[in-house]
């Protein structure tokens with residue numbers, strides 16, 4: 001089982017991102033679970049959401065404390081919250097950032113990846129410049145770095161989880177898949 | 183116990199509690215239960231005073247006042263003698279009699 | 284067809300598959316999505332039902348009572364304070380023997396104001412005469428809704444389906460939606476013998492003296508007793524249709540267990556995982572999930588626990604002044620029947636997360652202990 005924690009800010013769509021991720025994995029034949037951190041969500045405040053992916057039905061029903069990977073939707077969060085908390089040794093961190101992985105230092109225990117999902121979202125008219133919707137680009141990058149889901153499963157996931165601008169979202173996911181800094 | 187209920191013209195025999203429905207429901211119309219037998223006071227319409235305004239008909243909670251040929255008529259099978267009709271009649275056309283006297 | 288959905292939507296689709304005819308509901312967090320989705324389903328014409336927007340939960344259940352008394356299949360959903368406001372009408376629905384299905388998202392009672400998982404809300408309705416299911420997965424929520432109508436309409440009892448706030452209500456997971464044609468074969472239209480019908484008028488709920496009231500209660504208890512076999516029978520029928528079996532209890536690795544953990548709701552699912560880990564450590568622990576608490580599956584429980592040495596109950600609820608409600612119920616079932624000692628633990632009250640490690644600690648503590656205790660506050664910060 002793979003457990004992923006998503007860090008975002010309230011209103012940024014972290015919960016939706018965890019669900020798009022789960023949907024993509026489900027379309028790829030996996031069993032999944034996606035849920036928000038059970039708290040009160042305030043706009044702008046740090047929020048967390050979780051995704052579990054497994055080959056068999058997921059029975060565990062507690063929140064995720066020891067993730068295999070962490071996705072950071074907003075790089076400014078790194079200053080505010082400990083995004084590596086509980087992250088398993090050898091785990092990966094995927095950051096939405098225009099910087100390179102080597103610009104981040106989380107110690108030798110983790111593998112860092114960056115993707116400029118904000119730029120991709122803006123290029124594809126997803127959301128506004130002030131509030132770009134980065135979910136689908138992030139999922140594309142996730143597919144590439146983990147190899148857990150194929151790109152066509154990501155596209156099917158977008159078809160079933162995203163109600164509008166499906167083509168733009170798929171394009172964003174493909175671009176992220178192709179350009180991810182490894 | 184062998185109470186007879188009338189259901190749509192049919193006779194239903196209850197021989198004991200086991201024949202009861204699972205909930206408090208009657209086996210049919212409750213018209214056999216002639217609530218007029220509870221009456222202590224009897225309203226009687228004085229048709230000379232009555233102006234056919236049907237306020238009594240509107241207010242009777244039973245409803246035991248029916249309209250026959252454009253006039254109010256009390257159905258004593260179901261009139262409980264609450265005397266609401268007499269209280270509300272604007273012409274004091276409903277007289278109170280004591281039952282059994 | 285397999286698809287992903289949140290637990291709340293599993294409830295909505297369960298109602299849709301059951302072809303409910305009347306929905307009367309009032310929104311409350313974390314149940315809101317259930318009725319929101321149902322209103323969409325009705326508006327889109329995917330369900331031919333009357334959706335009644337009411338001004339309170341008391342009215343929601345009253346609306347369902349009227350509808351069910353008229354022979355319609357009625358549905359509502361609520362949570363916590365909303366369920367409490369329904370209380371009077373729950374007694375009514377049960378005593379009027381109306382097979383309404385009510386979904387309750389288990390949420391802590393306020394104050395302290397909370398929207399998180401806790402079973403005290405629905406367990407406070409234990410004695411109203413509703414059958415009471417604790418679903419532990421989204422699949423369970425969906426399937427239980429269909430089953431509740433099938434069973435309830437035979438024994439003429441309403442059913443309360445409870446499931447944990449957020450751990451299920453807002454968690455998206457994979458659910459297998461049976462085709463509605465299959466469900467139609469399983470669940471025929473509701474056609475009660477006694478109903479409000481202008482062509483066959485009768486009175487309902489009239490004055491009932493001591494001469495008969497006692498007998499109505501007897502008949503309710505009789506219906507609960509019959510429900511035990513009907514739940515099993517319909518569970519098997521449903522299995523033929525879907526491959527999924529639902530019973531009153533679901534034991535997991537209990538056959539040779541020294542210690543059996545007794546659980547319900549989502550804690551039961553996590554406990555299965557904990558049991559696997561404990562087994563790997565060489566500890567003979569099993570998990571007994573109580574899926575239905577009314578009717579109480581006493582005999583089934585006795586059959587499962589008879590060879591174990593210790594029992595530990597985990598309650599996400601408390602009857603303050605005594606202890607956990609599942610623990611009380613279990614002990615009353617065991618009295619006169621066995622001498623197996625019972626430990627009563629609380630965990631997860633007010634939505635506090637119950638992790639695998641918490642459950643393993645409970646198992647380890649119980650295995651080590653030789654003195655049973657009624658009430659152990661696991662993890663309390665006092």
Ligand code: SF4
Pocket residue numbers: 227231232233234235236237238239254270271272273274275276
């Ligand atoms: S209220 Fe009085 S006047 Fe009016 S219809 Fe009745 S009896 Fe007649």
Ligand code: SF4
Pocket residue numbers: 225241242243244245246247256260261262263264265266267268
């Ligand atoms: S006495 Fe009462 S029940 Fe009788 S007719 Fe008058 S209002 Fe109706």
